[in-house]
Amino acid sequence: MMKRSGKFNIKKTIAYIFLTLLSLVYIFPVALMVSNSFKTSAEIRKSPIGLPDSLYIGNYIETWNTGNFGRLFINSLTVLLLSMAIIYIINLLTAYPFARMNFKGKKYFFLLFLSGMMFPMQMAIIPLFKIITSLRLVNNPLSLALVYAAFSMPMGIYILSTYLKSLPREIEEAAEIDGCSSLKKLLIIIVPLSKPALATILIINGINVWNDLLLPIIVMTKNSAKTLPAGLMYFSGQYQTQWEYITAGIVIISTPMVVFYLFMQKDIINGLASGAVKS
Amino acid sequence: MYKKKGVSTLIQPYIYLLPGLIIFSLFFIIPVFTTFIYGFTNYDGFQKNLNFVGFKNYIIILQDEVFFGSLKNNIKLIVLYNTVGLFISLSLAIILNNAVMKNVYRTIFFLPVIISTVAVGYMWTYMYDSNSGILNTILKSLNLEPVSWLGNFRIAFYSIVAVDIWKGQGNNMILLLAGLQTIPLELYESAKIDGANRFKELRYITLPLLKPMISMVTLLTTVGCIKAFDLVYVMTNGGPMNSTELIAMRVFKDAFGSGSTHYYGYASAEATVLFLITILISIVQLKMSKNEREE
Numbered sequence: 209m210m211k212r213s214g215k216f217n218i219k220k221t222i223a224y225i226f227l228t229l230l231s232l233v234y235i236f237p238v239a240l241m242v243s244n245s246f247k248t249s250a251e252i253r254k255s256p257i258g259l260p261d262s263l264y265i266g267n268y269i270e271t272w273n274t275g276n277f278g279r280l281f282i283n284s285l286t287v288l289l290l291s292m293a294i295i296y297i298i299n300l301l302t303a304y305p306f307a308r309m310n311f312k313g314k315k316y317f318f319l320l321f322l323s324g325m326m327f328p329m330q331m332a333i334i335p336l337f338k339i340i341t342s343l344r345l346v347n348n349p350l351s352l353a354l355v356y357a358a359f360s361m362p363m364g365i366y367i368l369s370t371y372l373k374s375l376p377r378e379i380e381e382a383a384e385i386d387g388c389s390s391l392k393k394l395l396i397i398i399v400p401l402s403k404p405a406l407a408t409i410l411i412i413n414g415i416n417v418w419n420d421l422l423l424p425i426i427v428m429t430k431n432s433a434k435t436l437p438a439g440l441m442y443f444s445g446q447y448q449t450q451w452e453y454i455t456a457g458i459v460i461i462s463t464p465m466v467v468f469y470l471f472m473q474k475d476i477i478n479g480l481a482s483g484a485v486k487s
Numbered sequence: 488m489y490k491k492k493g494v495s496t497l498i499q500p501y502i503y504l505l506p507g508l509i510i511f512s513l514f515f516i517i518p519v520f521t522t523f524i525y526g527f528t529n530y531d532g533f534q535k536n537l538n539f540v541g542f543k544n545y546i547i548i549l550q551d552e553v554f555f556g557s558l559k560n561n562i563k564l565i566v567l568y569n570t571v572g573l574f575i576s577l578s579l580a581i582i583l584n585n586a587v588m589k590n591v592y593r594t595i596f597f598l599p600v601i602i603s604t605v606a607v608g609y610m611w612t613y614m615y616d617s618n619s620g621i622l623n624t625i626l627k628s629l630n631l632e633p634v635s636w637l638g639n640f641r642i643a644f645y646s647i648v649a650v651d652i653w654k655g656q657g658n659n660m661i662l663l664l665a666g667l668q669t670i671p672l673e674l675y676e677s678a679k680i681d682g683a684n685r686f687k688e689l690r691y692i693t694l695p696l697l698k699p700m701i702s703m704v705t706l707l708t709t710v711g712c713i714k715a716f717d718l719v720y721v722m723t724n725g726g727p728m729n730s731t732e733l734i735a736m737r738v739f740k741d742a743f744g745s746g747s748t749h750y751y752g753y754a755s756a757e758a759t760v761l762f763l764i765t766i767l768i769s770i771v772q773l774k775m776s777k778n779e780r781e782e
Contacts (some may be wrong), residue, residue: 240621309500335519336514358513421605465596480662
């Protein structure tokens, strides 16, 4: 018995060494970006790995101003809010009849939307660019929001309609007797009850929309219309190997996501896990 | 009165579907099918010049060495992600499932999933930089030869795959952890009574019961690897000597890149091949998991 628990501990020790080493591989690059973003270029050359002597914020001022990061933040935020608004409206309206109504062709419409899961965005990108150009939506955040909304539908409709089906119908029936229209029912009764499903949709799409690069570099060609990832790319192209500025840029664009993650960790992880379990 | 209500409830579902159908058609169905059609044309992006050329684009693809190189890289990425990457995620999930400070470790390993690929790309470009990069600084201080991580065409692709796994495996770890939590604890208790050791528990309880989640993770990973674009675009733009090209990069460059010798029609054919590979892999994977369920 003694021997067995001793053996067990060795295994545990090995497991913790593995965990610690791997954590270092994860923490080190991130910590280094933060630390070097506070150094002058001379200091980086002298001590590329150590902690900064003082919290020099010159890199941040230079990066923020020349990289136009204020503008980039506003653009990314606009795209995110617009996209989420359209994604919610479209997915709720479309999932609702699949969960609560009977109509001709229901099965085929549902399959049509679900089959979209198979298509990567690259498959559509060339004609998308033509369509957006002919709608005169180039450099307009609405173009990104509409495409993200379309691509959110296969997963979104699946998650929402499954969730709505699991909700009890009694409350809605009571509202119906009170003369509630179906749209009112959707807004007043169903939306508040579907918070978990809506949170999953927010997390899956929010991360995608905020971090997407492919569509913005094709559709948002003007510098003043760029989103954060594309803007960081443009900025880094100009400041090649001037790492004091690029590290500052990396920290600037990552901080909001990291803060959001640290506060909402549980919801983010549950959201992603339940999204995958359901699909 | 009665009849009127009947008609409106008959139409009502379609009214709800209408906005979604319009957006889905305009920004999804139509573009996807147009890509199929463009693939059979010599379309160059300007409306005037569009002729059907049959399978010509596909015949050119068959002789396009750069395309085949990128296809090979996509396959390498899929294989490495589903072996090395999956091994790391699976070990982490199993260790973390009963670890002390589970939440702290989970936070650390999941963090890069949240950060944008562009930021991660520059972060590692800095780590890998051959002159001022951190990895070479460390190597030099240990009196070792510096390595051209992203400049050597034999190494560059693997340097990027390492970053890709570093960034994305946390997502798989979370899914596998969720899968582990669905395994009933009683099974382990009764196995312990039967005298099973940890290895046997893993072999006969954990892995078999985790199989549905593992195949789910492999499917998601594989589809993700086929779509991979951002990291390579940021870190090497396909170079050196096309050694880090991926199919999604080819589609993008052939359609939108400056100085490309190709055209929309050709890029569309490449996109169609990309799609066919996705479908093929999904079908194989679904068949495999179905067979397993029947066994």
